[in-house]
Amino acid sequence: MPRAALAALSAAVATALLASCTDSPEQQSGGTGQAAAPAPTVTGDGTGSQPAATPTAVGPDAATRVTGRPGAPRDVVTDLDVPWSVAVLPDGSALVSLRDRAQLVRVGADGTPEVVTATGEDGRVPGVRPDGEGGLLGVAVSPTFTEDALVYLYLTAADGNRVVRAPLDGLTLGEPEVLLEGIPAGVNHNGGRIAFGPDGMLYATTGDAGQADLAQDLGSLGGKVLRLTPDGGVPADNPFPGSPVWTVGHRNVQGLGWDAEGRLYASEFGTDRLDELNLLEPGANYGWPYVEGPGGDDDFVDPLLTWPTADASPSGLLVTGDAVYLAALRGQRLWRVPLDDGQVGEPEALLTGELGRLRDVVLAPDGGALWVLTNNTARGEPRPGDDRLVRLPLG
Template identity: 55%
Template sequence: MTAHRGTTARAHRATAGVVLLVLLAACTGGGADEPTATPSGTTSSPATQDPTRQEPPVPEGEPAPTLAVLPEVELAVEDVATGLDAPWGLAPLPDGTLLVSLRDARELVVVDPATGAVEAVSGPGADDLRDGTVTGGEAGLLGLAVGPPDGDAPGEVFVYRTAPDGNEVLRGTLAGRELSALTPVVQGIPAASTHDGGRIAFGPDGYLYVATGDAQQEGTSQDPASLGGKILRVTVDGAPAPGNPDPASPVWSLGHRNVQGLAWDVTGRMLASEFGQDTFDELNVIVPGGNYGWPDVEGTGGAGAGFVDPVATWATDDASPSGLAVTREGAYLAGLRGQALLRVPFVTPDGGTSADAFGAPQSLLTDHGRLRAVLTDPSTPPGEDGSAVLFVLTSNTDGRGDPRDGDDRLLRVTVTPAG
């Protein structure tokens, strides 16, 4: 079992406790059934002009990219590195190597995907992570992100970890294999032994997105003043990013239980994977100001009360989706309890926010045990035909798996159209 699950099923139960969402819609003349609205007076940005999209991924005037529609794909799998201790976060570095966080060891390592060599990160930042990170259950050293080359902190390393006073995001500079002293970006995120969220990623708009959990405190997800049970959108210094639904708040979306995957497709659509409790795990399209219903609804059935329904669901025994990546043809979720790479194919070339834009989920890569993270290979951009290369972290040494010789592993997965 991966996520802590309570004893009370909450599937298909919705209430009207969505005051923030209704207020956002009212500010722009939308009704309560339009959770994508943002308040008037919000700083204009491409993300808020069309709430289902981020900045255009191609220069203005060029054709917008489209998605590939592939009912089936084929996979080829090879080991890149072995012997990793409960790996959790995965991010590409500017030199073509990959940064990996080891949750319980409270360490960062660098993996060379060409040779499989694994090098430890040292320096004052590494000492801080080892000495100041709290582990236990799902807590520890979690998500990673690296500042994009055209952003405000190019090449800098951002980490999400559990500290004595809660979860937090820190940043530092990695020179070679030495990490500088770390400075805080976001602090005060609720923490617990489970439901810690932890995934962080830079969006196409250059801002940092932070996925948090409810830390076993159900009231936090619907409380706009709490950082728990949210997706946050901040600058590299931790300030609320321009264009947020509430200009004074880092909250981008709310009503989440435990988000552990964030990704964007080539059309700019934002997706997130989320642990359910007793009934449904979810894949969601994230819109600014959207309320995703927890704890009042799990799975579908909340749209009538102003909540945003997921576009795909799984029984909790079949998924526990952690990391997330998207290619030209589908979303790929790292399944922990489901022990599979979960594929949700795209069925419309221009995207969309409803379940009709997504095909039936598929379970792939079912012979490597628990999977924790998935990343598109930045050196091999996904092809227009749907081909792609993914890096996948297994998670069999995290205390809930059945380790095999060589676990845990970093895998290279080549995706090609079937046939």
């Protein structure tokens, strides 16, 4: 379809799609109970039954060298209240964001969880206004953390979503500095994943905030993947001069990861038909709201893979040396997609129904396992000990 025709149809298509989608795939989970979570509890040493391994810094390059199939899950930390993201620190500890509490939990190299004190009321991260799927979402660690001690956060504020950074000193988070604001926020579709790429730039995913037409509007930060310098500036080689926009036409991206060649993969929520795994190219258009799944239109990039929304609703994503892993919410499983030089194989479902809704997946600090974060205390049916961070050894 010509671009002029697409533009003319924009308002009508967006209105129709919004009218047909009253619930986010995140919400279609079969339960709405929420358990009051006690303080996070340590249940392991972070490495299963073995002593904690020597911690190593794990970044995009290290992750792509790891291969192997995951084994049986073992709890690392339990009783987390609506956790959203995990980021590994160079000393082998990790940060977990709690969406509704606006808090960070630092998980020690031995698996001991401790709440981080921030500068807001009651020690919470200041400026966070949880609402629906919004709150304290993505966490990323500066590539030069050993020199600058900076932690990056994606959060929902009263006037929209924003990206901030703050210094971390042990269990104390300093006053956040706003790097980017004005990202549309809504009850649903806030995006929220942030990650540093192998190029040293900060990537952030945004949702359409329930307004589908924003995804095609280059004047809006909604429905995009953004690329920033570490201090919040616009890189000179971004595809749209003077803009942080890297790719357009997204409904709700919540997972990012790079392979050994620097290719960027992203997971994306569909509306009522197909969820997607995409390969992101700078300046490319991924079709929302005109296309869900493959469209066969030269103006848009088709996904690498799709799933029925009942089987996926993919959030966090990890790329290793031989696979892409996607944490599925509504699908309540961990998808393993074989990967060979940018080519994907037949997806395999792991942990189906065993842990409930899955929000994030990262490489464990020792590099020998996956860490998977559950998400049952917001929606779904919490189990004793939920929510939890679990370890799956790679072998």
